[in-house]
Amino acid sequence: MTCGVITDGPLKILKPNTAIAVIEGAPQMVEKRRNEWTGGEKKKENVDNVAKDILYKTLDKNIFSKIKMCPTAKEIWEKLIQICERNKQREENKLPVAIQKFENLKMKAGETLSEFDERFSSLVNELAAPGKEYGNREVALKLMKALPRE
Known part of the structure; x- marks a missing residue:
């Protein structure tokens, strides 16, 4: 009732x-x-x-x-x-922005590895919330490409 x-x-x-x-x-x-x-x-x-x-x-x-x-x-x-x-x-509107951030992610000059790792992890979590998940291989490749050559 x-x-x-x-x-x-x-x-x-x-x-x-x-x-x-x-x-x-x-x-x-x-x-x-x-x-x-x-x-x-x-x-x-x-x-x-x-x-x-x-x-x-x-x-x-x-x-x-x-x-x-x-x-x-x-x-x-x-x-x-x-x-x-x-x-x-709102969450659905955030997804394309987060994907673009992920695709363009690079380690900043003067940024420590720890700071970059925190920013990278935060972005991966931001993508997972609305349902966009990358496989371990994709995440590892993106991480390697985002690091400077040095």
């Missing part, structure tokens, strides 16, 4: 509209007033709060600050989808 609240929105407690005469088909439904709710209906209405609580507990502070103003679990979920899609797109 919690999952439905996240994807479909808060549950509405309905009752048949007795003010309108129905000739054919099912009666028209209207929202029940809170003072008419049964115990089971009160529990159903609280499911959105339970879903919001579950979502809140799984988020870090940075993401929580972006969704805390959303009034329903459904709106929180939709905002999280937007955030994740933007992050994925």
Whole structure:
């Protein structure tokens, strides 16, 4: 039931509209007033709060600050989808830049081998994050080509 609240929105407690005469088909439904709710209906209405609580507990502070103003679990979920899609797109945009850096990598004049190794490893890790991985042979060849002849 919690999952439905996240994807479909808060549950509405309905009752048949007795003010309108129905000739054919099912009666028209209207929202029940809170003072008419049964115990089971009160529990159903609280499911959105339970879903919001579950979502809140799984988020870090940075993401929580972006969704805390959303009034329903459904709106929180939709905002999280937007955030994740933007992050994925950002990562995909970084890949061509990282590949170009890797292809043009050379050891700088005055740079120690330790500094170069740290920069090289960082770049290889940056490439692996969005899914571009080079084999050991390719990495070793690039490393050798990036070092100065001396």
